[in-house]
Amino acid sequence: MRKKVYGSDVSREQFERVRPLLEGVRRRTKPRTVDLYEVFCGVLYLLKSGCQWRLLPGEFPKWRTVHSYFQKWSEPGLDGISVLERALKNRLARTAPDRGGAPRPAS
Secondary structure, eight states: OOSOOOTTOOOHHHHHHHHHHHHTTSOOSSOOOSOHHHHHHHHHHHHHHOOOGGGSOTTSSOHHHHHHHHHHHHSBOTTSOBHHHHHHHHHHHHHGGGGTSOOOOOO
C-alpha cells in the first residue's frame, strides 16, 4: 500500500463501484499479483498529469504493468466505448454531489 496520496487518487469506496467493470476485462488464467486499486490510481495519475509512462512514480505498480492494464481497459467494445471510459463516466457521475453539482445518473 502506498504512503503518498496524489490528487488523482480515488477512495477505495469509489473504486469498488467500478471494480466489476475493470475486472471483467482480464481473462482469469492465474491469480492477480497486483492491487487493481493501485493500478487504477496509476492510470488516473497518468491521465491527469500527462507524464510519460516511465516517469510514473515508484509508489505505483511497475509502469509496464499499469500500461498493460491501460491498454486492455482502453480497447473499444462492440459499442465503441472502452471499459476505462465507462469506469471514468461511472465514477464522475456518482461523485457529482461532492462537487456541489446536482446528482447525475450513471450511464
